[in-house]
Amino acid sequence: MAHNHDGKDKQVHFVGDSRVARRNEKMVPKDYSEFPGKTEAFFPNFLLKEWMVAVVVLVGFMALVMAHEPPLGEQADPTNTGFLPVPDWYFLFLYELLKFKWASGPFVVIGTVVVPGLLFGGLLLAPWLDRGKERRPVKRPVSTGIALLSLLAIVVLTWVAWDEHEKQLASQPKGDSEDAKIVHPEDPAYEIYKNNACVNCHGQKLEGLQGPSLRGIGDAYTTEDILKIINEGKGQMPAGMFQGTEEEKRQLAEWLANQDPPEEKESQQ
Incomplete structure (x- = not known):
């Protein structure tokens, strides 16, 4: 036990024989009543609000999923030689990337592992690689430039892949194209x-x-x-x-x- 040095006669208790002051007050969230509408405790107030918003969004999303039938294609037929496989739109840029000579054939590991690994790995490690305090894009030319180039490459490759797929469908014989579907298949x-x-x-x-x-x-x-x-x-x-x-x-x-x-x-x- 000792007295403090702020001029007031207040006893200070230490932990054992150390010089660490003992604190008896409980660790409770601060009272934010003096700042109405400006701030609040993260747990449980703020977290509860976020959770309720997430529930509403999830329920709305599930309602849309159940209200609309999935856009399924035709039944798989291994004998249909006119079928042109194409991945979902969010993988189209990787699909087009594999058509380049430097990313296919003996170098296919570049298009399937190296380039996607750099892209997604860089996105995952961005908080640790770019640790600057500046948050304005114009003040972060390297990070901003890489992000814009990556986005531009994804958009261009996606558009090229889809355009090429449409041209392939248009060049097919009528008997094998999507236009020559069976008449009255429900008969x-x-x-x-x-x-x-x-x-x-x-x-x-x-x-x-x-x-x-x-x-x-x-x-x-x-x-x-x-x-x-x-x-x-x-x-x-x-x-x-x-x-x-x-x-x-x-x-x-x-x-x-x-x-x-x-x-x-x-x-x-």
Whole structure:
């Protein structure tokens, strides 16, 4: 025990025989009532507000997810040679990066590990690499310049990749492009087609495998012509391949007769 040196007769208690003053007051958050509306305790006041905002945002996001169907593409078909795979938009710049000679082939590790590692590693380590006190972008030319160049490279590579993909789709034959989709796929005749031997030669999507493509067949054959081919065969297709009733046979022939090319459908409309 000792007396302080501020001129007041106040006892000071030390911890054991050390010179560390003992503090008996409790560590409690400060009373911010004298600063109304300007500040508040981080826990639990501020944290509770942030948590409530996060809950509202999450509930709204989940409501949108459940209200809209996911934009799924067509069912995967390994026999569809006309399908052009493309990653999601946020990976398009990496997809385009792998097309450069210095980032593909024997140097593929540069495009798959080195460049992405530098990009995401630099972003992760930014708080430790750039420890300057200045926060204005104009006062941080190195960090700002690297960030702008990275952003510009991502935007340009994404645009180039998407533009190239659109050109590839446009250059495809009509029979293999997205424009030549099956007409009336919800028709029960499509299930009859898939459940018969027709699908083995003409493909799941009428694209043609061992036999010719049936896309646009309605432009060349009528229902009666198709019925005759089913009954009598044609070329390498023997007669009697269809296994079903006469009603199903006619239903299939009428459905195939409606498989006109996209150009014909547009002109009829």
